[in-house]
Amino acid sequence: MVPVSFAPLEFAGEELVLLKYNALYWPRERALLVADLHLEKGSWYATHGQMLPPYDSRETLERLADAVKATGARRVITLGDNFHDDAGTHRLDPYAAGMLESLTRALDWVWITGNHDEQMSRTFGATLAEEMDLGGIVLRHEAKRGETQPELSGHYHPKMRVRVRNRHIARPCGVVSRAEGRGDRMIAPAFGAYTGGMDAGSPEILEALGPAQRIDAVLPAKGKLVTFPLFREAV
Numbered sequence: 001m002v003p004v005s006f007a008p009l010e011f012a013g014e015e016l017v018l019l020k021y022n023a024l025y026w027p028r029e030r031a032l033l034v035a036d037l038h039l040e041k042g043s044w045y046a047t048h049g050q051m052l053p054p055y056d057s058r059e060t061l062e063r064l065a066d067a068v069k070a071t072g073a074r075r076v077i078t079l080g081d082n083f084h085d086d087a088g089t090h091r092l093d094p095y096a097a098g099m100l101e102s103l104t105r106a107l108d109w110v111w112i113t114g115n116h117d118e119q120m121s122r123t124f125g126a127t128l129a130e131e132m133d134l135g136g137i138v139l140r141h142e143a144k145r146g147e148t149q150p151e152l153s154g155h156y157h158p159k160m161r162v163r164v165r166n167r168h169i170a171r172p173c174g175v176v177s178r179a180e181g182r183g184d185r186m187i188a189p190a191f192g193a194y195t196g197g198m199d200a201g202s203p204e205i206l207e208a209l210g211p212a213q214r215i216d217a218v219l220p221a222k223g224k225l226v227t228f229p230l231f232r233e234a235v
Helices: 041-047 056-071 086-090 094-106 203-208
Strands: 007-011 014-018 024-026 031-034 075-078 108-112 127-129 132-134 137-139 151-153 158-164 167-172 174-178 185-187 214-221 224-232
Touching: 007 174, 007 214, 007 224, 014 214, 031 056, 056 094, 158 214
Parallel strands: 031 075, 075 108, 108 127, 137 151, 151 185
Antiparallel strands: 007 014, 014 024, 024 031, 132 137, 158 167, 174 185, 174 214, 214 224
């Protein structure tokens, strides 16, 4: 059962739940959807001379395990850029690799590949796919401009910047596009510990989700879905 503190989102005739973990849960499919894990990003930077704390994969996988426990998910479907590079699958330390192997054994796990990990050579027993159709919704890494089917994707790491009590706060968010005669489309927030972010209202994101009548940033807050308008078609 999904805790009531998580925010429901109507999408393509389905009820999804936007979680505080920067993930989506699809109750009917008992599926947890996560985008842009970028596992082993820290170790990739280390090989290029920039030393970062090497615990990003552990933190990301621990939060993923928490989200599975909180929702009771039976499936995990990633939305690409699972590892920061193709060789990242072999740089996982034994502890993180063990965590990942335990998760993939316990769950129906599908890796959808992205531009960072198109040639994943190690799947940890999970299924590998470029994209998939689940319940009439296309799941892929990067939004396909002009797509008419319902679509869930990642890639852009959207963030909403808001001012609260004289403070500027940037939070990962989802971006939802709606248009009459077309399926709803959504770019999911990035899940990984070391993922940065692109402004949710940036031209790249708005163009990727076009054409649309409305595009909104969505955030979970105290059990409610908070919506920030990003685009409205001129009437």
